[in-house]
Amino acid sequence: MSQSPVQGGRDRLRIAIQKSGRLADPARALLTSCGLSWRESRDRLFCYGESLPIDLLLVRDDDIPGLIRDGVCDLGVVGRNVLAEQDIALRRDQGASAFREWRSLGFGGCRLSIAIPETWEWSGAAQLAGLRIATSYPAILGDWLREQGVDAGVVELSGSVEIAPKLGQADAICDLVSSGATLAANQLKPTVTLLESEAVLAGPVKPFEDSRAALAELLLRRLDGVLRMRHSKLLMFQASREAVPGLLPLLPDAESPTVMQIDGGDGLALQALCHGAVTWQRLEELKRAGARGLLVLPVEGMLA
Ligand SMILES: Nc1ncnc2c1ncn2[C@@H]1O[C@H](COP(=O)(O)OP(=O)(O)OP(=O)(O)O)[C@@H](O)[C@H]1O
Ligand SMILES: O=P(O)(O)OC[C@H]1O[C@H](OP(=O)(O)OP(=O)(O)O)[C@H](O)[C@@H]1O
Numbered sequence: 001m002s003q004s005p006v007q008g009g010r011d012r013l014r015i016a017i018q019k020s021g022r023l024a025d026p027a028r029a030l031l032t033s034c035g036l037s038w039r040e041s042r043d044r045l046f047c048y049g050e051s052l053p054i055d056l057l058l059v060r061d062d063d064i065p066g067l068i069r070d071g072v073c074d075l076g077v078v079g080r081n082v083l084a085e086q087d088i089a090l091r092r093d094q095g096a097s098a099f100r101e102w103r104s105l106g107f108g109g110c111r112l113s114i115a116i117p118e119t120w121e122w123s124g125a126a127q128l129a130g131l132r133i134a135t136s137y138p139a140i141l142g143d144w145l146r147e148q149g150v151d152a153g154v155v156e157l158s159g160s161v162e163i164a165p166k167l168g169q170a171d172a173i174c175d176l177v178s179s180g181a182t183l184a185a186n187q188l189k190p191t192v193t194l195l196e197s198e199a200v201l202a203g204p205v206k207p208f209e210d211s212r213a214a215l216a217e218l219l220l221r222r223l224d225g226v227l228r229m230r231h232s233k234l235l236m237f238q239a240s241r242e243a244v245p246g247l248l249p250l251l252p253d254a255e256s257p258t259v260m261q262i263d264g265g266d267g268l269a270l271q272a273l274c275h276g277a278v279t280w281q282r283l284e285e286l287k288r289a290g291a292r293g294l295l296v297l298p299v300e301g302m303l304a
């Protein structure tokens with residue numbers, strides 16, 4: 001009997017990503033830049049890997065840690081906030097972790113913070129004693145309150161947490177903050193941060209022992225190349241031999257620049273892979289120091 005693509009097998013790798021929401025597009029774009037492509041199923045919940053045997057499952061982000069724990073998916077792209085919350089809860093219930101962070105991915109940045117009404121003065125964690133705090137992250141908040149030795153009530157809500165103080169459900173909240181606009185719109189202000197979060201690649205605690213190991217290693221190698229090169233630029237320009245000593249100090253973040261003799265000319269061609277921001281100001285400084293014909297090129301990846 002032939003196996004349905006959705007059932008998969010141990011010779012394919014299955015990655016869970018968010019179906020829609022903040023992490024959906026950047027997760028898919030990142031995997032695409034690792035050379036993955038898919039044939040989408042009609043219901044768009046399962047994407048069959050074409051360029052490599054690496055499939056996608058499109059799900060709610062909260063389901064991703066459980067899918068890894070149950071072995072339904074091998075890897076997942078999820079916020080550290082969701083992974084940490086479910087890990088604490090699982091360790092409490094079962095005494096052991098079933099998933100861990102394999103890589104941080106550099107998007108979906110936000111922080112999990114305590115917020116209080118704008119009119120209050122913040123004097124520290126002890127101020128929360130005896131209050132009710134609304135959150136979708138009861139495990140992280142509970143652990144933090146215990147560490148602080150603060151006895152406060154935790155009101156668990158699955159969303160729209162910022163409105164809870166206005167509705168009289170809670171006195172303070174513990175929720176995700178990025179720009180702070182949602183807090184401000186609800187007359188709240190952030191205080192202490194419990195967790196700095198971003199999207200992560202999550203996987204099982206132990207490495208794979210079957211043919212998925214080689215696939216996962218290939219994916220991680222490509223991912224590391226893409227992540228490392230994400231903000232890097234290849235800078236190319238020409239200069240006279242005398243100008244080079246003045247130019248090199250302007251490239252402190254460059255990996256050993258290549259300096260080449262121009263065929264038939266007396267100038268030099270330089271090529272430098274810069275890991276820091278290549279701003280207009282920096283290009284102008286290089287030009288003043290004698291760089292000519294400056295070219296800035298994006299770098300899509302690098303295999304060390
Ligand atoms: N304001 C924000 N700025 C940046 N990243 C955020 C922000 N809010 C949330 N995130 C990150 O994006 C993740 C997904 O957020 P989103 O709002 O799409 O989740 P959701 O509503 O729970 O989606 P789903 O329907 O999949 O359950 C969060 O878990 C967090 O890691
Ligand atoms: O500090 P800010 O930039 O305002 O971002 C914070 C808000 O972003 C998230 O919600 P989102 O907008 O994703 O809506 P949701 O509550 O429906 O998930 C989070 O739950 C906060 O409410």
Ligand SMILES: [Mg+2]
Pocket residue numbers: 060061062
């Ligand atoms: Mg969710």
